[in-house]
Amino acid sequence: MxxxxxxxxxxxxxxxxxxxxxxxxxxxxxxxxxxxxxxxxxxxxxxxxxxxxxxxxxxxxxxxxxxxxxxxxxxxxxxxxxxxxxxxxxxxxxxxxxxxxxxxxxxxxxxxxxxxxxxxxxxxxxxxxxxxxxxxMSPVAEHVALIKEILPAAKTIGYLYNSGEANSVSLLAALKAEAEKAGMGVVESAATKSAEVQGAARALVGRADAIYVPTDNTIISALEGAVAVAEESKLPLFTADTDSVSRGSIAALGFNxxxxxxxxxxxxxxxxxxxxxxxxxxxxAAGSDLIINTAAAQKMGVKLPESVLKRANRVIE
Known part of the structure; x- marks a missing residue:
């Protein structure tokens, strides 16, 4: 046995x-x-x-x-x-x-x-x-330069973020510093949970010339709500997260x-x-890709410069 x-x-x-x-x-x-x-x-x-x-x-x-x-x-x-x-x-x-x-x-x-x-x-x-x-860490200076290149007349960037996320608070400080160098201002709109994202985006209408979404997990998890506001109000929306471009943002310069x-x-x-x-x-992290969404740009009333289109790593139509 x-x-x-x-x-x-x-x-x-x-x-x-x-x-x-x-x-x-x-x-x-x-x-x-x-x-x-x-x-x-x-x-x-x-x-x-x-x-x-x-x-x-x-x-x-x-x-x-x-x-x-x-x-x-x-x-x-x-x-x-x-x-x-x-x-x-x-x-x-x-x-x-x-x-x-x-x-x-x-x-x-x-x-x-x-x-x-x-x-x-x-x-x-x-x-x-x-x-x-x-x-x-996002290349915030390059993000500001990209927004300025696509929207030369823009004076104010609307920052859509979760004020309780340390990552986004640090990026806000960096954005303010880089925007000031470019002669631009920053207005904030916070959402502490995904259900608040669409309302926070709507609060930027009439106060900003563009919306900028950092690598903020709360906002990105409910990005479609912000995109809907951006399309409806013709308020161009940019993201730091390249994976968000296929979900409706105009452009992102960041990591794969x-x-x-x-x-x-x-x-x-x-x-x-x-x-x-x-x-x-x-x-x-190493690497930085420029991803462009021409369909999103059209929905938000933006004509993308040829200079941006030519150097994009990927163009979503």
């Missing part, structure tokens, strides 16, 4: 995933939308390319906070209790929740505009402790978020292979 039991055990060992020899990567995002989903996919594909494959030697956990910071904190505590090999929080709110929940488990954050302002690390070059990651995910995945692999997160510098 003992020999039979040993034989059965041997067969099971060969047929079942060797979880003891595998790793667990836990991923969380404040909300699901195309850019953040692309980041997650990039991380997953990079892990697979490095030999960490789900169902074989990798357990890949994902949880979305559905836009709720309290849920983000719950997920962070849950992940900390599960003790995975690495936690990858996508977005500033999720990163803040995870960093608050653990001091021991390696954390590789991503899609965080201002890691210093969000108090995730104290030094970008030498983060120390259990945390490192990737910043997606799948590539951001791949760059994040590279860091995760380094940690899985033994490097300490605190010894890996926090880097700003």
């Amino acid at each position: 003992r020999l039979i039991s040993l034989a059965v055990a041997a067969v099971l060992a060969l047929t079942l995933p060797a979880k003891a020899d595998g790793v667990t990567v836990a991923v969380t995002a404040i909300v699901e939308h195309p850019a953040l989903d692309a980041v997650r996919k990039g991380v997953q594909d990079t892990l697979a390319a490095a030999g960490y494959k789900e169902g074989e030697n990798l357990t890949f956990r994902f949880e979305s906070a559905q836009g709720n910071p309290a849920t983000a904190a719950q997920i962070a505590r849950q992940f900390a209790g599960e003790d995975p090999n690495v936690i990858v929080p996508i977005s500033t709110p999720s990163a803040q929740a995870v960093v608050s929940a653990t001091r021991d488990i390696p954390v590789v954050f991503t899609a965080v505009s201002d890691p210093l302002g969000a108090q995730l690390v104290k030094d970008m070059d030498k983060p120390g402790g259990n945390v490192t990651g990737l910043s997606d 978020y799948y590539d951001v995910g791949k760059q994040t995945g590279d860091v995760v692999v380094r940690v899985l292979k033994g490097e300490k997160p605190g010894d890996i510098p926090v880097k700003v």
